[in-house]
Amino acid sequence: MTGELRTPRAAEEPMAFTRAEFRQGAFAAWGAFMILLIATLIVTAVLQSGLPWGPPLATIVLYLMFGVPIGGVVSALVTLAAAPVVRVIARRLARTRRISVHVTVYAAFGALLGLILVSVSVLLTRGDYAYTFSSPLPWATAALCALALVSGWGWTVWRNRCRPAR
Template identity: 30%
Template sequence: MPAAPPSAAAPRRDSPRTPAEPYAFTRSEFLAGTGRAWGGTTLIIIVVWAVLTGGFSLTVGSVMILLASLPAVAIGSPGAYGIGRLLRRSPRVRVHLVVFAAYGAAIGALTTALVVPAFRRGSAVLEVSPVFFLVNVPLSAVGVAGAWLVTMRRARRVDVGGLDAGTEKPDADARFEDELDERYRVIDPRQRPRG
């Protein structure tokens, strides 16, 4: 999955991305990525567990997963920030995806090992069913890597002017309608015609 080279388009003035650091990021981009990783991964895990249990534990399971996701995001965010800073010079998207997927899997495994026993009234980590790991670990990997990819693509589109949060895109229909209004507006006889 090749990405457009960072120098293909002139980046916006306030963009942290340069040819030397093609995947640098701002604090707000990092926070948006963290939110996407948390929300996306949590939602994926809730949906998959609902399907696996036939919807049986949708309400209780959702609450448990949401509670378990809070320590995961608290534990995982600092490491994700560090990884992002270390990889900001690497131009290969695949490297970022593999590293963030591995990191997401590690956080998923750690969270599952620590939180599931707490919900099961203090049973040992070794007694946690392998099914929890088989579901949570790969979904965490996909969620974290997917959040990085979405955040990176969005930042790149903002850089080239495709997504400008502060400005509206010109509306071709509105411009055409304004031209028609100007061309066919009724002129008051007392008003001088425009020329």
């Protein structure tokens, strides 16, 4: 507990979150992204292993050695930057009881966020948009961000709905 008192959900806002719950959800989304990132890096390393890089274990270590710290810092900064927007979305959806609406909205925002991140990275590196968006990279990034955001939201809902209000 972070010191905030939990209040029972109001009937008119059954999906409302307290600030502490929102922070837990943001941290859960970041954690879900990191787990998905590690899994993606391992799968990609295995698929791309071989000459000239060597055996899969060496490629996995190389991908994780660079991917996890960079991905962790970037995703933490993105989580902090996107949190105010997600907070507004959460407040707008507080009256909506349908889980499918929440999942759809959070997945769409996560996918959009992933595509924006890829676009910014292409701009910063002066890369080629046509080449980048014809590869699986932006679409995988969008899917990872969507899954992470929905996972963070789902974990927070499950965790706080299963516990009795104090």
